[in-house]
Amino acid sequence: MISYLQIDGLTKSFGSLVLFENITFGIAQGQKLGLIAKNGAGKTTLLNIIAGKEDYDSGVVVFWNGLRVGYLEQSPEYPAGLTVLQACFYSNNETVRLIAEYEQIMQSDDHAGLEEVLLKMDTLKTWDYEQKAKQILLQLKITHFDQKVEYLSGGQLKRVALANVLITEPELIILDEPTNHLDLEMTEWLENYLGRANISILMVTHDRYFLDRVCNEIIEIDRQQVFQYKGNYSYYLEKRQERMESLNTEMERANNLFRKELDWMRRQPQARGTKAKYRIDAFYELEKKAKQRRDTGNVNLGVKSSYIGSKIFEAEHVSKRFGDLKIVEDFNYTFARYEKMGIVGNNGTGKSTFIKMLMGEVAPDSGQFDIGETVRFGYYSQDGLAFNEQMKVIDVVQDIAEYVDLGDGNKLSVSQFLNHFLFPPEKQHNYVYKLSGGEKRRLYLCTVLMRNPNFLVLDEPTNDLDIVTLNILEDYLKEFKGCLIVVSHDRYFMDKVVDHLMIFHGNADIQDFPGNYSQYRDWKEAKDQLAKEEAAAVAAASRQKQPVTDTRSNRPASEQKKKLTFKERREFESLETEIATLEEEKNTLEAALSSGTLTNDDLLAKVDRIAKVMDEIDEKTMRWLELSELA
DSSP states (O other): OOEEEEEEEEEEEETTEEEEEEEEEEEETTOEEEEEOOTTSSHHHHHHHHTTSSOOSEEEEEEOTTOOEEEEOSSOOOOTTOBHHHHHTOSSOHHHHHHHHHHHHHHSSOOTTHHHHHHHHHHHTOHHHHHHHHHHHHHTTOOOTTSBGGGSOHHHHHHHHHHHHHHTOOSEEEEESTTTTOOHHHHHHHHHHHHHSSOEEEEEOSOHHHHHHHOSEEEEEETTEEEEESSOHHHHHHHHHHHHHHHHHHHHHHHHHHHHHHHHHHHOGGGGGGSOHHHHHHHHHHHHHHTOOOOOOOOOOOOOOOOOOSOOEEEEEEEEEETTEEEEEEEEEEEOTTOEEEEEEOTTSSHHHHHHHHTTSSOOSEEEEEEOTTOOEEEEOTTOOOOOTTSBHHHHHHTTOSEEEEETTEEEEHHHHHHHTTOOHHHHTSBGGGSOHHHHHHHHHHHHHTTOOSEEEEESTTTTOOHHHHHHHHHHHHHOSSEEEEEOSOHHHHHHHOSEEEEEEETTEEEEESSOHHHHHHHHHHHHHHHHHHHHHHHHHHHTTOOOEETTTTEEHHHHSOOOOHHHHHHHHHHHHHHHHHHHHHHHHHHHHHHSOOOHHHHHHHHHHHHHHHHHHHHHHHHHHHHHTTO
16 A cells, blocks of 8 residues: 655644644555544644645655645635636646636637637546536535635635645645535535545544544544544544543552652652662652643533523514525524524525524514513624734633633632633633634633523534534533524534524525434435435336326326427437346346355445446436426
């Protein structure tokens, strides 16, 4: 197996702060690695070092000669003046540049030079490449090709940068939070794309389902060292727990030995100079180990919530639209006490607008939100990071309150509260501008929760938070004695904290589903499968010459439709033969899979092939059905 990347003895520090020290690991062909660490532990710094965008103190970073590497940064940037199309194809790859030139010509009214470009494309055999590129742009909903990149939102720019990375077809992809700003449909497409693609990956993501389904190895930065786990995220959780238990046992044993050694050192102070030097040295080493505080990263979020009455809010005939885009129309809803609602949907369907109407930031066109008198909102918004960068962390929090009420007469000082949020004393007196993006998000979450809300409204809370913080936030939300609305694309997070979903399908089509996201997906897949089976049944009936009737007029549909063209007639006839051939191949594959005589390699190959055959049958059957209505 080819070694694509090897890192040996890498150390990086900022002044007295050591992020990682003497770490070593590698990435081979086909490996898909997920990188996990707390915010501020150096995940993005490590990716920047590997990508050559940041220096390091010592060590070696070596790539396989000629390796094609793509890097998706957490906050990508492109030169001002580039169009979206130019940014998507921003690459030194000759094939990619040629496709970009072709697309530019086709987008313009002037087709001068088209013949020369087409000739070059034929020579380089770029047509399959171009179709793949267009598929990526389509899946990421990138369509406004002539827009300038400087006018894009952060989310739009991230998707353009992701398209740019995927289109260049690198052999090793480095991804920093690839699912941020992707809706659920895009996330699931990317998950399938990366899971199937024959590429190597090193990525940082908080999306645990994504991590579990794409990666086959996890590396964790913990206490400035790297720990490797040869499996997906579920395997990592199991093995990490074993490591923690072993470490705790070792620390307890060290503490016991330390107590004995301490007693020995104290009993003979006058003979200090005659003690065995090796034992004195061992004592100080043991003292260091015994005093090592095992920081598990737990964030204590047991903040008391204030009383909330039975009336929460009522949406009464609410309507909102932007031009032709309808967000809600005559929407009515009564929110129940202690309800925990998740809001999901594709980008642009109005989720954040709905939240902003509830919070009074955007006025509905008609109707109103009638909010109960006891409701005290805690609002975590996508745009909520508005700290004064020159303030110290502790001053940001002290501007809100001097202490935090935990209930039952217990209180926490601001310093204690920040410490629970993984801001140790030295971090508390740092300036905000020195914090990582994830640490700023954690500080923002801290300021929201400490206001003692009884109704939490969280708009994309999982972006840039590390997995440790997300776990504790999830536990807090499950126990939260108040109301909750969460807008999120994080499927794992939604599964753990909500009891039902509001699904925004777009164009004011809003569905209330009584379950979490995974339950909704199971229901939707079953429904889609049923629709496919019904369509296939109709197609099969049509192939047997059973007429499909237009129920509106009781006349055969074929009598009311335009006739097939000559080309469509040829395609229609060809499809019948192709479908029959594929059905035979499917039957043969099924028989082989049931025989029990296949080797593992043959079994995997046939499983892969039968999936493709079934997709082709579905696709050709749907096309046959369309043409049959014209026949």
